[in-house]
Amino acid sequence: MEKMETTEQLGALLTETRNPASANLDQLSTLEMLTLINAEDAKVAAAVHAELPAIAKAVDAIAARFKLGGRLFYTGAGTSGRLGVLDASECPPTFSVDADLVQGLIAGGDSALRLSSEHSEDSRGEGARDLAAADFKALDTLVGIAASGRTPYVLGAVEYAKSLGALTIGLSCVPGSALANATEIAITPVTGPEVLTGSTRMKAGTATKLVLNMLSTGVMVRTGATYGNLMVNVRPTNAKLVDRAHRIIMATTGCDLATATALLTASGESVKTAIVMQKLSLDCTAAEARLAAAQGSLAAALG
Numbered sequence: 001m002e003k004m005e006t007t008e009q010l011g012a013l014l015t016e017t018r019n020p021a022s023a024n025l026d027q028l029s030t031l032e033m034l035t036l037i038n039a040e041d042a043k044v045a046a047a048v049h050a051e052l053p054a055i056a057k058a059v060d061a062i063a064a065r066f067k068l069g070g071r072l073f074y075t076g077a078g079t080s081g082r083l084g085v086l087d088a089s090e091c092p093p094t095f096s097v098d099a100d101l102v103q104g105l106i107a108g109g110d111s112a113l114r115l116s117s118e119h120s121e122d123s124r125g126e127g128a129r130d131l132a133a134a135d136f137k138a139l140d141t142l143v144g145i146a147a148s149g150r151t152p153y154v155l156g157a158v159e160y161a162k163s164l165g166a167l168t169i170g171l172s173c174v175p176g177s178a179l180a181n182a183t184e185i186a187i188t189p190v191t192g193p194e195v196l197t198g199s200t201r202m203k204a205g206t207a208t209k210l211v212l213n214m215l216s217t218g219v220m221v222r223t224g225a226t227y228g229n230l231m232v233n234v235r236p237t238n239a240k241l242v243d244r245a246h247r248i249i250m251a252t253t254g255c256d257l258a259t260a261t262a263l264l265t266a267s268g269e270s271v272k273t274a275i276v277m278q279k280l281s282l283d284c285t286a287a288e289a290r291l292a293a294a295q296g297s298l299a300a301a302l303g
Contacts, residue, residue, distance in 0.1 A: 013148050015198065056218075063219045066223050071100060072102045073103050073142050081108075085110075087102070087209075091220070093237065102216060122152050127155065136160070142157060143169045173207060174190075224300070232271045234248070252275050273291060275302075
């Protein structure tokens with residue numbers, strides 16, 4: 001039987017304390033209520049800003065492991081788990097990477113994305129088992145996400161990752177939490193008490209989303225998935241993304257739409273290859289070889 005925390009221990013968590021600003025929440029007019037929520041939300045960006053050095057350290061460490069063949073895993077329960085799965089699922093279409101490069105695990109499995117499965121978060125063993133079942137390895141990175149910093153499911157996954165010698169990162173909103181203390185890099189935006197007491201899908205969830213945006217985007221930039229601020233690894237899998245691919249090719253080469261369309265087709269729908277073909281006057285095979293020699297970096301391929 002796993003040791004359960006007491007009411008006093010849980011109630012002392014910063015994310016569980018009452019916010020005095022919203023003590024009379026149900027007595028406010030609708031506009032007053034929303035103004036209060038908006039004012040509290042405005043504090044989130046500053047809380048994340050304070051953690052930028054830790055986030056930068058995490059980005060560089062993850063990128064270094066990517067270059068050695070490592071992968072990135074997010075694990076969490078409830079809102080934290082859903083946000084991790086969301087960020088992971090956006091990486092393949094945005095950066096044209098394999099779906100297993102960035103993976104999100106949620107307590108209770110994929111069904112918990114839609115249906116509440118909060119009881120699943122209470123097992124350290126389940127967290128470790130899910131990570132092992134995903135074939136997590138020593139070169140990989142685990143980002144444990146828990147607004148409270150004490151979720152057993154996440155702590156169990158972290159313990160398993162550490163036993164392999166993998167890099168562990170803790171993302172929580174409680175300073176000095178068990179998660180922060182258990183991981184190599186702690187990212188702790190202190191968002192404070194929620195407008196609705198304990199509802200960490202609010203400020204804590206917003207802070208989590210901002211940090212995950214930075215982690216995945218920063219790692220992809222550091223590993224050559226972008227050119228300037230353009231997502232040159234984009235997969236043109238629908239009309240909007242085909243249009244975006246055409247615009248990226250035009251912006252980087254100065255060609256017209258007809259040329260960009262022909263280049264995208266000739267390149268096998270690879271934006272990077274199309275750009276190298278046009279800028280260096282190469283055929284598709286030569287452009288692909290040039291990119292391969294540059295380890296996929298468009299900037300390096302263009303020299």
